[in-house]
Amino acid sequence: xxxxxxxxxxxxxxxxxxxxxxxxxxxxxxxxxxxxxxxxxxxxxxxxxxxxxxxxxxxxxxxxxxxxxxxxxxxxxxxxxxxxxxxxxxxxxxxxxxxxxxxxxxxxxxxxxxxxxxxxxxxxxxxxxxxxxxxxxxxxxxxxxxxxxxxxxxxxxxxxxxxxxxxxxxxxxxxxxxxxxxxxxxxxxxxxxxxxxxxxxxxxxxxxxxxxxxxxxxxxxxxxxxxxxxxxxxxxxxxxxxxxxxxxxxxxxxxxxxxxxxxxxxxxxxxxxxxxxxxxxxxxx
Numbered sequence: 001x002x003x004x005x006x007x008x009x010x011x012x013x014x015x016x017x018x019x020x021x022x023x024x025x026x027x028x029x030x031x032x033x034x035x036x037x038x039x040x041x042x043x044x045x046x047x048x049x050x051x052x053x054x055x056x057x058x059x060x061x062x063x064x065x066x067x068x069x070x071x072x073x074x075x076x077x078x079x080x081x082x083x084x085x086x087x088x089x090x091x092x093x094x095x096x097x098x099x100x101x102x103x104x105x106x107x108x109x110x111x112x113x114x115x116x117x118x119x120x121x122x123x124x125x126x127x128x129x130x131x132x133x134x135x136x137x138x139x140x141x142x143x144x145x146x147x148x149x150x151x152x153x154x155x156x157x158x159x160x161x162x163x164x165x166x167x168x169x170x171x172x173x174x175x176x177x178x179x180x181x182x183x184x185x186x187x188x189x190x191x192x193x194x195x196x197x198x199x200x201x202x203x204x205x206x207x208x209x210x211x212x213x214x215x216x217x218x219x220x221x222x223x224x225x226x227x228x229x230x231x232x233x234x235x236x237x238x239x240x241x242x243x244x245x246x247x248x249x250x251x252x253x254x255x256x257x258x259x260x261x262x263x264x265x266x267x268x269x270x271x272x273x274x275x276x277x278x279x280x281x282x283x284x285x
Contacts, residue, residue, distance in 0.1 A: 088170025173207025
């Protein structure tokens with residue numbers, strides 16, 4: 001009887017295993033294997049094992065791209081956390097009806113293409129655009145700000161695209177929090193800030209860290225944001241991968257860069273799991 005139940009469980013999970021193997025493990029294994037092959041002189045790859053693709057990443061031009069991507073990722077993630085954490089926290093404190101309204105207005109922009117929304121920012125940032133018109137009418141500026149195709153425009157685009165991930169990560173965590181713990185801390189003499197730091201912030205830390213993971217890595221690879229709002233002046237790791245695939249046709253080098261990005265992603269996820277695990281253990285103690 002137990003063997004029959006076990007067989008039924010395996011058969012029930014078989015579609016999940018097949019899907020994971022075909023659409024997750026298979027492509028990842030292919031990408032890793034491709035990163036150790038050589039580029040063909042004409043098209044495609046040669047079955048010659050080499051470490052040259054990873055060695056080329058250490059060249060100054062690519063190391064500079066990695067540094068610039070990390071700098072942008074840290075800046076965007078910090079801004080997103082500063083905006084998204086309070087938003088998600090206070091959103092969780094709203095009455096249920098108001099939460100639904102706020103959530104609805106957050107989801108509406110995601111129903112349209114990210115490219116279309118970014119082109120809307122072009123109208124705002126371009127010379128003589130909406131932002132210039134507002135500041136000129138207010139007498140703040142006399143000449144155009146010329147924000148389009150600049151670093152601040154790219155940062156704004158990244159924050160705009162990735163902010164909902166932080167908001168919903170914090171919100172989903174804060175919504176499940178037991179607010180009686182905060183009231184108990186206040187009854188025991190803790191001030192607002194002390195109760196927030198010792199109770200609320202610690203209990204919502206997993207949501208904040210989850211949002212950091214969901215925003216840090218994409219901000220290094222969203223090359224279309226840098227291309228549209230930065231005008232190719234801001235080159236990211238994702239831009240290098242896209243250029244090596246589509247223009248240079250150097251698939252092994254693009255795969256090697258992707259592996260490096262995947263390792264960095266795995267490292268962040270590992271740190272996230274370790275930190276949240278420690279927090280859970282501290283909560284049990």
